[in-house]
Amino acid sequence: MKIAVCVKRVPDTETKVRIGQDGKHIDEAGVQWVLNPYDEIALEQALKIKEAQGAGEVVVVSLGPPATTEPVIRKALAMGADRAVYLKEIMADRDMFSTAKVLAEALKSENPDIIFFGRQAVDDDSCEIGPMVAQILGLPCVTDVNKFKLEDRKVTVHKEIESGEEVIEVNLPACFTCQKGLVEPRLPTLKGIMAAKKKPLTEKSVAATEPLLTILKMEYPPVRPPGRKIGEGKEAAFTLVEVLHTEVKII
Amino acid sequence: MAKDVLIFAEQREGKFRHASFEAVSEGKRCAQKVGTNAIALVVGKDISESAKELGKYGADRIIAADSEIFASYNSESYARAVVNAVKVIAPQILILTASSMGRDLAPNVGAKLEVPVASDCIKLDIIDGKLQALRPVYAGKVRIRVAFAKEPNIVTLRPKLFEATEVAGHNVQVEKLQPAIEPQDLKATLKEVVKSVGAKLDLTEADIIVSGGRGMKAAENFKVIEELAQVVGGVVGASRAAVDAGWRPHHDQVGQTGKTVSPTLYIACGISGAIQHLAGMSSSKCIVAINRDPDAPIFQVADYGIVGDLFEVVPTLAQELKKAISR
Numbered sequence A: 001m002k003i004a005v006c007v008k009r010v011p012d013t014e015t016k017v018r019i020g021q022d023g024k025h026i027d028e029a030g031v032q033w034v035l036n037p038y039d040e041i042a043l044e045q046a047l048k049i050k051e052a053q054g055a056g057e058v059v060v061v062s063l064g065p066p067a068t069t070e071p072v073i074r075k076a077l078a079m080g081a082d083r084a085v086y087l088k089e090i091m092a093d094r095d096m097f098s099t100a101k102v103l104a105e106a107l108k109s110e111n112p113d114i115i116f117f118g119r120q121a122v123d124d125d126s127c128e129i130g131p132m133v134a135q136i137l138g139l140p141c142v143t144d145v146n147k148f149k150l151e152d153r154k155v156t157v158h159k160e161i162e163s164g165e166e167v168i169e170v171n172l173p174a175c176f177t178c179q180k181g182l183v184e185p186r187l188p189t190l191k192g193i194m195a196a197k198k199k200p201l202t203e204k205s206v207a208a209t210e211p212l213l214t215i216l217k218m219e220y221p222p223v224r225p226p227g228r229k230i231g232e233g234k235e236a237a238f239t240l241v242e243v244l245h246t247e248v249k250i251i
Numbered sequence B: 001m002a003k004d005v006l007i008f009a010e011q012r013e014g015k016f017r018h019a020s021f022e023a024v025s026e027g028k029r030c031a032q033k034v035g036t037n038a039i040a041l042v043v044g045k046d047i048s049e050s051a052k053e054l055g056k057y058g059a060d061r062i063i064a065a066d067s068e069i070f071a072s073y074n075s076e077s078y079a080r081a082v083v084n085a086v087k088v089i090a091p092q093i094l095i096l097t098a099s100s101m102g103r104d105l106a107p108n109v110g111a112k113l114e115v116p117v118a119s120d121c122i123k124l125d126i127i128d129g130k131l132q133a134l135r136p137v138y139a140g141k142v143r144i145r146v147a148f149a150k151e152p153n154i155v156t157l158r159p160k161l162f163e164a165t166e167v168a169g170h171n172v173q174v175e176k177l178q179p180a181i182e183p184q185d186l187k188a189t190l191k192e193v194v195k196s197v198g199a200k201l202d203l204t205e206a207d208i209i210v211s212g213g214r215g216m217k218a219a220e221n222f223k224v225i226e227e228l229a230q231v232v233g234g235v236v237g238a239s240r241a242a243v244d245a246g247w248r249p250h251h252d253q254v255g256q257t258g259k260t261v262s263p264t265l266y267i268a269c270g271i272s273g274a275i276q277h278l279a280g281m282s283s284s285k286c287i288v289a290i291n292r293d294p295d296a297p298i299f300q301v302a303d304y305g306i307v308g309d310l311f312e313v314v315p316t317l318a319q320e321l322k323k324a325i326s327r
Helices: A037-053 A069-079 A096-110 A129-137 A190-196 A235-246 B018-034 B050-057 B075-089 B100-113 B219-232 B240-244 B275-281 B310-326
Strands: A002-007 A009-011 A033-035 A057-064 A083-088 A114-118 A141-151 A154-161 A164-171 A174-178 A201-205 A213-219 A229-232 B005-008 B038-044 B061-066 B093-097 B117-121 B123-127 B130-137 B142-148 B153-157 B174-176 B188-195 B208-212 B235-238 B265-269 B286-291 B304-307
Touching (some): A002 A069, A037 A069, A037 A114, A037 A174, A057 A069, A069 A190, A114 A129, A129 A174, A129 B100, A141 B075, A154 B100, A235 B310, B018 B123, B050 B061, B075 B100, B117 B130, B208 B219
Parallel strands (some): B005 B038, B117 B153, B208 B235
Antiparallel strands (some): A154 A164, B130 B142
């Protein structure tokens, strides 16, 4: 079974984001780039399937600018992916649909049985790429998967919704976007890191296009008034009740 | 006449989500600024009657794709219904909710129409007749203002931020839209819906959230904040530390790699306030923090901070609030 996993490099979630000089993008100085946390979950699920079957191939596919993307691909290989397709990005503001088209194009020639995505990339927080790629390829896609069971060519998944979970059945080939809680991603081992250096990485250049969504401006959220301490210990609970009643008027 | 604004009004089992009313009202506001109509679209089974309710929130026209095949949500069937409506109406703007359903549906529709989606928007503006949307990125650490190059301009709206406004004397007829799909076109099948225990309100829809963090020390200690949540009619949330420790399920997690929430009142108990957590809750209207460490970053954003042991403060708070509410 061939499994593809789409991965993206994103700023570490610890990053204190600063707006860059152009006023439209973040200042990348000092940013530590990591493998998107949801994509790690997607990759872990792919590796688990391959290990359970004792055969197959896990291919990671990533679109992103040079320098910061390659280390993240190497990490995915170190975790256990067999090889990688690197789609070298040259434009800054590729829109979601265009990104999905580029990924779909690369995935089409791979013709995988399963394509995994993270439910969202923690930079643009769009949650769009998985379903869009699936649509372009004419495959079904289940989003926000937190349980995954494969039997022959039939997959049963749990999808997180507001008031609970949906249990959905789908036959392969199919796409899935992975939610936290599905599996716990492994850390790369030293052996894995060494092996990753020799694993095949195919590089392809991607042409620029005119974006369909244009960023006009990036801004900070409104600043909250500075915090105020109203007291210490359980006596302060009395003060708080008073305040919630008179100032916040919530009770 | 300018092109219309189409709003997908989400329902499950015939019941509209409040965010659907918010979306219809915001669609109406956009339509008024453009000088056109707000058209609500409902997809479901036996929903033609309940769809009339959308007139109350400003829909000028209501279209219902009412069929057995739409009895439960399916990405493909619903996406085809929406695309079908887009072909009939040819709207300038298509609005959906940034709910579980809306965030699944919008990119499916977008891909079929070959346009991207501006997801989880917190503000829409019409400038010179054109839509601009404001949306948080990096978990809300910053926001971007975006413009659209191709129609329809598809947006999903974050729940609880847009006002659902009732309009007087609205009686709108429901028009039928043919389903553009056959059962054999569907590749994924819904087998069952597992409701979460207690079927509580989702964190993203809650007015009051009481969250616990590392300071809770153990899963069983969450009963302290469950009691407080019950007194104030709130929902229990958790920090990533509490979820990673296995004390709470992931769907309770607030913050980056969890949920972004904007309740009226957010009570953080034993949460230090890591940057990822602050990103997910700092748009709450009022923040209360209870923490032993006076230097915890959570106190920088808390409107009301209490330095102290949560196991002493929270039960007292619950008890006193109970008294105050019953007065």
